[in-house]
Amino acid sequence: MLAMNYRGPYRVRAQQRPMPEIQHPEDAIVRVTRTCICGSDLHLYHGMVPDTRVGQTFGHEFVGIVEEVGPLVTNVKVGDHVLVPFNIACGKCNFCKQGLYGNCHESNPMATAVGGIFGYSHTAGGFDGGQAEYVRVPYANVGPTVIPADMDPDDAVMLTDVVPTGYQAAEMGGIKEGDTVVIFGAGPIGIMAARCAWFFGPSRVIVIDHIDYRLEFAKNYAKCEVYNFKSLEDPVVFLKKTTDWYGADVCIDCVGCEAEGNTLQTLTGRVGLLQAGAGTALQWAINSVKKGGIVSIVGVYGPPFNLIPIGNVLNKGITIRANQASVKRLLPRLIEHVQSGRLKPSELITHRIPLEEVADAYNIFSSKLDNCIKTVLIPSSK
Amino acid sequence: MENQITDYKSIPGWGMDADPDNEPTYPMKNYTGDDHNRINYERSVQQPVTVEILKSNERPTVSAVFGTSVPPSGLSGAIRRWAFKHSEDRYRHWLPLILADRINVYEGIIDDIKKGHFPNILAERGFKATLKHNPKKIIRQVITGVVAVMVIKSMFKSNK
Numbered sequence: 001m002l003a004m005n006y007r008g009p010y011r012v013r014a015q016q017r018p019m020p021e022i023q024h025p026e027d028a029i030v031r032v033t034r035t036c037i038c039g040s041d042l043h044l045y046h047g048m049v050p051d052t053r054v055g056q057t058f059g060h061e062f063v064g065i066v067e068e069v070g071p072l073v074t075n076v077k078v079g080d081h082v083l084v085p086f087n088i089a090c091g092k093c094n095f096c097k098q099g100l101y102g103n104c105h106e107s108n109p110m111a112t113a114v115g116g117i118f119g120y121s122h123t124a125g126g127f128d129g130g131q132a133e134y135v136r137v138p139y140a141n142v143g144p145t146v147i148p149a150d151m152d153p154d155d156a157v158m159l160t161d162v163v164p165t166g167y168q169a170a171e172m173g174g175i176k177e178g179d180t181v182v183i184f185g186a187g188p189i190g191i192m193a194a195r196c197a198w199f200f201g202p203s204r205v206i207v208i209d210h211i212d213y214r215l216e217f218a219k220n221y222a223k224c225e226v227y228n229f230k231s232l233e234d235p236v237v238f239l240k241k242t243t244d245w246y247g248a249d250v251c252i253d254c255v256g257c258e259a260e261g262n263t264l265q266t267l268t269g270r271v272g273l274l275q276a277g278a279g280t281a282l283q284w285a286i287n288s289v290k291k292g293g294i295v296s297i298v299g300v301y302g303p304p305f306n307l308i309p310i311g312n313v314l315n316k317g318i319t320i321r322a323n324q325a326s327v328k329r330l331l332p333r334l335i336e337h338v339q340s341g342r343l344k345p346s347e348l349i350t351h352r353i354p355l356e357e358v359a360d361a362y363n364i365f366s367s368k369l370d371n372c373i374k375t376v377l378i379p380s381s382k
Numbered sequence: 383m384e385n386q387i388t389d390y391k392s393i394p395g396w397g398m399d400a401d402p403d404n405e406p407t408y409p410m411k412n413y414t415g416d417d418h419n420r421i422n423y424e425r426s427v428q429q430p431v432t433v434e435i436l437k438s439n440e441r442p443t444v445s446a447v448f449g450t451s452v453p454p455s456g457l458s459g460a461i462r463r464w465a466f467k468h469s470e471d472r473y474r475h476w477l478p479l480i481l482a483d484r485i486n487v488y489e490g491i492i493d494d495i496k497k498g499h500f501p502n503i504l505a506e507r508g509f510k511a512t513l514k515h516n517p518k519k520i521i522r523q524v525i526t527g528v529v530a531v532m533v534i535k536s537m538f539k540s541n542k
């Protein structure tokens with residue numbers, strides 16, 4: 001079967017590899033019909049995540065048809081068209097049982113700080129991902145969810161990560177009616193967080209990025225205010241000023257470890273790798289939120305650590321809330337939002353590219369070419 | 383563990399001000415109290431270990447399922463094995479892993495060539511997309527390259 005294959009930083013290709021097999025009685029094999037490239041994949045693609053081994057297949061956002069099930073699988077059957085949450089979760093450990101499906105203790109032997117994620121380095125469990133014609137899906141009784149008959153598969157594939165992550169980013173912000181919410185990052189996650197923030201009743205939603213076409217997209221899709229930080233002398237002062245010199249009620253980091261905008265952070269984090277990427281967006285979030293405010297983090301940072309102004313977190317009494325999105329927990333509510341037409345996540349998809357051209361697809365998304373927001377890869381066996 | 387106090391409930395005021403609703407992780411977490419049962423939950427059956435799995439030393443056993451994508455091998459594999467002797471808290475866990483990742487890239491190229499396939503690195507970097515959507519970048523890179531070569535050449539000449 002054809003699958004994406006990682007060869008090193010900035011180098012990927014599509015190549016043949018053996019079909020995945022059932023390795024555990026709760027496994028299923030899924031024939032992928034659509035799969036996305038995510039901002040998280042860029043951290044792998046850029047060589048930022050330790051233990052990313054040459055030869056792995058990436059891809060944690062996919063939908064497809066169940067081809068084969070292990071003897072203990074009862075919740076899905078061969079032929080079902082399913083969407084598969086990006087977290088691999090057992091449903092039985094004390095973390096899963098409390099709804100923390102992004103923190104499962106039984107899906108990743110290689111690190112205790114992160115649960116298993118499809119196609120996301122060996123630090124997240126060493127699973128091959130869904131940017132392939134077929135993929136092994138462990139714990140098939142827990143994650144895979146049958147796509148409702150009236151749902152567009154393009155919307156469904158966005159429910160595997162982008163929508164739940166954007167929604168949880170807003171949810172963790174503890175947004176109250178009338179709040180001002182600032183979102184750093186106008187990638188798919190930031191755009192979705194801005195759109196979902198409105199579900200919680202704020203009076204202002206502000207998105208910050210430095211790429212104009214993305215800000216324009218965010219403004220139209222999420223009906224929010226947008227600002228290009230390159231045209232602001234100091235984003236923190238700007239945000240103080242625009243909140244009557246008070247600070248935002250909630251700041252959300254939808255950028256993660258490849259942030260731009262601060263030379264010291266960039267040099268130590270992205271060039272020298274002395275810290276796990278650049279913490280610029282998080283630094284801005286902490287410094288622009290009000291005292292006693294909430295900072296919500298969904299932007300991904302790798303191990304081992306980052307330079308962030310923790311003293312200000314203390315002195316300002318800030319609450320930090322962060323996690324990998326718990327996709328399964330949020331799906332019932334989000335499926336409702338999509339089915340009712342309130343949310344149309346497929347509108348974020350700007351590119352549809354055959355799996356064969358995966359190298360070009362990664363380059364387009366990574367280099368922000370051709371006004372790319374979100375790319376879907378289509379395996380030809382579909 | 384030998385220092386653990388077992389009769390903590392007899393400490394004056396123990397638990398008096400506990401507020402179960404003060405759960406800052408809610409709604410992400412639906413607190414059940416099971417955290418105190420630690421890893422004693424009903425576990426799925428164990429996936430058989432058929433390839434070498436490097437396990438974090440912060441857990442007692444491998445998880446019930448795991449990926450078998452690329453088992454460690456070669457020099458990078460040896461470095462990874464060493465890295466996994468150290469906890470996720472240590473630089474000496476993560477930095478060697480990044481070193482191994484970089485070495486692994488060369489192992490990948492050698493492996494390709496051994497299989498009779500010389501990797502088309504330009505294609506793997508998505509050159510076609512750059513050519514189509516950002517040809518200026520290529521022109522810039524070519525000019526920078528030519529200028530660099532000329533500067534180096536002239537430095538060699540003036541050294542003679």
Ligand SMILES: NC(=O)c1ccc[n+]([C@@H]2O[C@H](COP(=O)([O-])OP(=O)(O)OC[C@H]3O[C@@H](n4cnc5c(N)ncnc54)[C@H](O)[C@@H]3O)[C@@H](O)[C@H]2O)c1
Pocket residue numbers: 038039040041042043161162165184185186187188189190208209210211214229254255256257258259260261280281297298299300301323324325
């Ligand atoms: N927690 C989760 O469950 C989860 C899930 C999916 C993605 N993520 C993470 O969310 C982040 C965003 O994902 P994405 O797909 O939108 O990625 P993306 O790369 O498309 O978007 C990131 C955006 O941030 C912008 N940016 C860079 N520096 C900035 C700064 N200092 N301030 C404001 N904006 C800045 C970039 O220009 C870009 O538009 C990534 O780190 C990704 O790994 C987390």
Ligand SMILES: [Zn+2]
Pocket residue numbers: 038039040041060061086161162
């Ligand atoms: Zn993703």
Ligand SMILES: [Zn+2]
Pocket residue numbers: 089090091092093094095096097103104105106
């Ligand atoms: Zn679990």
